[in-house]
Amino acid sequence: IPGGCLTEDLGKVFPAYNPATGEQICEVQEADKADVDKAVQSARVAFSLGSVWRRMDASERGRLLSKLADLVERDSVYLATIESLNSGKPFLPTLFLDLQGTIKTLRYFAGYADKIHGTSIPMDGDYLTFTRYEPIGVCGQIIPWNFPLMMTAWKLGPAIACGNTVVLKPAEETPLTCLYMAALVKEAGFPPGVINILPGFGPTAGAAIASHMGIDKVAFTGSTEVGKLIQEAAGKSNLKRVTLELGGKSPNIIFADADLDLAVEQAHQGVFFNAGQCCTAGSRIFVEEPIYDEFVRRSVERAKRRIVGNPFDPTTEQGPQISREQQNRVLGFIQSGISEGAKMECGGKALGLKGFFIEPTVFSNVKDDMRIAREEIFGPVQLIMTFKTIEEVIERANNTDYGLVAAVFTNNINKAMTITTAMQAGTVWINCFNALSTQCPFGGYKMSGNGRELGESGLKEYSEVKTITMKMVTKNS
């Protein structure tokens, strides 16, 4: 909030933990409803007609985002270290993937700021008419703990490019890197009130944002369960615009003609990346019958080789789950898998005495109606099922309330085209998984969310279109 990162009264604080050890890193101030009110007020003032932010050249907004990207790049080792410490993500992938993704996203949207075009329109009658793409206003943004920095960039990038002001609440598990970004926002030279960052909890600060009468739009990434609450809150309050990026139970379909080595490795990364804590996790792997046994065998062998350990060890592939709560939840799903009759091929237990580690776990002989096959686990648990025909697998893959991503591995162009058309999913990958890039729109069908982030589509969610029609003496083409 303008004036610095501290509010006047050092009120409530809450701890930030290191999930590799379970130990507290430090304490962080806790924002509540009164702080949300204050932040919204400052964002509203920064957005007023005639303000520095409203009068700024669009290209200059882009320059500020570019500057922020440069600062993140300058401090990327520090940011990667804090991100790793607070979230348990292995350090090297954090440095090379998360930090690069963050920088590239900021740079991408920096480039869009002065390219958001309205149109001039040949309407009927003696009128001159054109559209302006205006910022919506004050945008509330609530982000999750699985990719703290990247999620910050995905949210700030388009909102700022379009000229909005922002009140952003990072996840209570991972407030630290977002707070450091706040310092960089100030260093980059954003006018006061344009970006406000409040660490706090969902039921208090998050709910206050979702139901605030002074917020024009809320963007939420997190669980489908909370997504529903956000949508209700918007409906009950001021009908603020809502975009949601929620959970998934994404199908990964492997045909018998696939490159088996590639498919096994991609399916492995697709579910185990980030300790299974991805909304895109390829958590239902459908393998065509002829190659099923071999696929399971290779996947188990790969899972057994997965190195779980200290995030700061460069050989570590998998760190801890984010919290004790998440760890217990995942272990609970594993138990239900066993009790419902799936075959646990490897893993299944918590690892180590400290922190929240879980062994990479593989289930085969999974039936579609088992809990593990229907609900989002968000942990290192791979499920492998078998299928016979393409029509069957399409129906089973789509048989879910989710619809975030899907993938297909095959050499056959016709199978690929058929699957990509048939999948009810916002992103479909062919012979790859988790291939995401800032230029490509991303989001969910059905209960995986609404709206798209990234790409040009990401800008639409942060603009309000105004049509201006002026009477003319006579119109000519």
Added chain:
Amino acid sequence: IKYNLYEFLFINNQWEDAASGKTFPTINPATGEVICQVAEADVADVDKAVKAARDAFRWGSPWRRMDASHRGLLINRLADAIERDSAYLAELETLDNGKPYAISYTVDLPTVVKCFRYYAGWADKWEGKTIPIDGDYFCYTRHEPIGVCGQIIPWNFPLLMQAWKIAPALATGNTVVMKVAEQTPLTALYVASLIKEVGFPEGVVNILQGMGPSAGAALARHMDVDKLAFTGSTEVGHLIQQASGSSNLKKVTLELGGKSPNIILSDANMEDAVEQAHFGLFFNQGQCCCAGSRTFVQADIYDEFVERSVERARRRVVGNPFDLKTEQGPQVDQEQFNKILGYISSGKREGAKLMCGGGVAADRGYFIQPTVFGDVQDNMTIAREEIFGPVMQIMKFKTLEEVVTRANDTKYGLAAAVFTKDIDKASYVSNGLRAGTVWVNCYDVFASQAPFGGYKSSGNGRELGEYGLDNYTEVKTVITKVPQKNS
């Protein structure tokens, strides 16, 4: 930088002698003295540069395989390097072209940097479409680069014209062979050293200094150049278009001359209109393709407008371009100098009323006095032909319909302006003028985001803005048979 870098051509990220070994001098127009010798490219050098550009464009090359976003990053780095060296570049620009240093430094250089940054942002956002065609097919378009692009630029805004050309070409993934104006080769060559510094692969940008009839013509008729972009006179524009037709039908875009009307209605804010009309004509020593060189003033305010314009022109400070008080430097060379003086003579001969100026402004260099003609008739030479110097023509009109007709009565169509407070008159005039840019209550307002180009003989195609990318793109449609299409 090499002390004598300007003596070489820039091909394949190397500094090369001209094949013939020939050089030519570049002159400081404020003094008429030689600054230095510069390599002179001819047909053989153009061939070499085109080969380098073609090789850099080959399937599988580093440039072709590069992420679009990385092309954007390189262009951004170039912008940063130019910004870093802007004081030096502004000095060099002023030395070689004669424009006041205060303007080079505060206008030309920042605008150049912004142009590169604007197009850097487009590199990974120039998207094709997927299209619901009839039948069981999946259809999409790819926006591909055209290939090797020849670019020929003028001497009036050397750095800015280089930016307008190479920024969109590089953003879309093309390779470039650029021939710079013989009058002003220096700053483009310095930028070449920055292109190498920031890491563009070899052969992506090649820069040749040389003459129009030799190096320029060789580029225009080259069988292995896929596209030519030219900014310069309408006369040479005709030649370029013909050369394309008689060689390989290379795509051509042209940004040519103008005789732009500036229409002042009687309800205009007089002070603003006088100052903007003055600026619109005299800026850059009158050497702008879009100069407002026919100032139409409504009858009831005509006398006052002329009086005020003459007073303003008399106050215009002509002098040493490095003096920060100077508003107007020399014309770019002897040829232009003689041509402009010739037009002034014709104005007097044909009966226009010389209100001020009309002669040479200094003993050395190519300085001309700010000159104003009143009572100009539409059929006079000074009212029909592009003068490209500090000579203002003021004519009188009665009604809106009349002035729009007279304003459009020209083979040109580059820019136009109208000064008025009335909302209906502003839209009537701006919609009626056949010009690529119409300014309302302002003049010479440019932005990298806004397309610019000419109607009629002022050119074809648009530069800047998203539209500027079209000129550097080949659209490929890909149609794949699918077993069963669903919406």
